[in-house]
Amino acid sequence: DIQMTQSPSSLSASVGDRVTITCRASQNIVTYLNWYQQKPGMAPKLLIHAASSLQSGVPSRFSGSGSGTQFTLTVSGLQPEDFATYYCQQSYIIPRTFGQGTKVEIK
Amino acid sequence: QVHLQESGPGVVKPSQTLSLTCTVSGGSISSDGYYWTWIRQHSGKGLEWIGYISYSGFTRYNPSLKSRVTISLDTSKNQFSLNLSSVTDADAAVYYCARVIPRDSFPDAFDIWGQGTRVTVSS
Numbered sequence: 001d002i003q004m005t006q007s008p009s010s011l012s013a014s015v016g017d018r019v020t021i022t023c024r025a026s027q028n029i030v031t032y033l034n035w036y037q038q039k040p041g042m043a044p045k046l047l048i049h050a051a052s053s054l055q056s057g058v059p060s061r062f063s064g065s066g067s068g069t070q071f072t073l074t075v076s077g078l079q080p081e082d083f084a085t086y087y088c089q090q091s092y093i094i095p096r097t098f099g100q101g102t103k104v105e106i107k
Numbered sequence: 108q109v110h111l112q113e114s115g116p117g118v119v120k121p122s123q124t125l126s127l128t129c130t131v132s133g134g135s136i137s138s139d140g141y142y143w144t145w146i147r148q149h150s151g152k153g154l155e156w157i158g159y160i161s162y163s164g165f166t167r168y169n170p171s172l173k174s175r176v177t178i179s180l181d182t183s184k185n186q187f188s189l190n191l192s193s194v195t196d197a198d199a200a201v202y203y204c205a206r207v208i209p210r211d212s213f214p215d216a217f218d219i220w221g222q223g224t225r226v227t228v229s230s
Contacts, residue, residue, distance in 0.1 A: 034216040043203055043220035044154065050210060055218065087154060091215045095169040096156035 002026050002090050006099035012107040017078045021102045023071045023088035032092035035064055035073045038101075039084045047086075048073065078104070109134040111204050111221035118227045119198075125191040129204030129221055136185045137162050142207035142214040145189045146224075147179060147200040155200075159207055159214055160187055199228045 003026035013019050016083040023033065031051035036044035046055045048064035051071055061076045075082055083106055115127035129143070136143065144159035158168035160178045168176045177190040193196060202224050205217040 032210075032215070036217075043205075043223050044217075045220070049208070049216035049218075055216075056128040056214070089154070089216075094167050095171070097213055098156070100153050106176045 001095055002029065002093060002097050004088055004089055004090055004097050004099040006086075006102045009100065010103040010105060012105050013078050014107045015078055015080055017058060017107075019075045019082075019104060021073045021086055021088075021104075022028055023073070023099050024068075025069045025071075025090055025092075028068050029090045029092035031067050032090055033064075033066065033071045034089045034091060035062075036087045036089065037082075037084045038087065044087060075104075109206060109219050111206065111219055113204050113221045113224040115202075115224060115226070117225060118229055119194050120230050121195060121228055122193055125189070125194050126200060126225065127189045127202055127204075127226075128186050129188070131185045131187070136180060136187060138184050140209045140212070142209070143178075143180070143187045144205050144207050144214075144217060146165060146203045146205060146217070148203070149200045153166060157189065157191075157202075158175075162215070194228050196228050199226060201225050 005024045007022045035052045036047040038044040047058050047062050052064045065076045077079045085101045087101050112130045119125045119161050127195045142159045142161050145157040158178050160166045175192045180187050204221045206207040206219040208218045
């Protein structure tokens, strides 16, 4: 299985901050990397697919980059509704695997 | 707009089979190119992919669950289902169904999710 490792596991930030979350794959996954946002008690929501493609309806303050084994999710100008847990997920091989999550909390 | 809704018993006895259904509305489950998937989340934990099925019935499963999992399509009802046999405490989780969008004709990201259904394993 491909191991997906996110860092940090949690972070504290203020509204307006620029936040970056890193996801590392245990092997090359080219750009088969997706990002999700999950709020408590709710299903995950797709933010970014194919490493850098913004899902329809997602605010442009979210962006993704990377290829191979290293990827980043950036939120430029954190908004109150962005406090949540973020997961990366590889869609390169079976089984599909997720990172352990990064919880973004209010400072 | 496509909407997914999980249904099924909230409690399953140990060693029995967990059966869940996902009803798709606002679009056809037979739409060319889409896959349909099940994912679960143990309490307070991360996400685990269970398996998916294509619009034509092709399936792939997580090897860690493969011997116990069956995912099937019912196109007449616009539903797909999950059967997980021989359940134990380790199968207690919130189960989500989701649509899988294609990339280069292969299943890629999970773009539309159901709200999730909590399953408890208890005698």
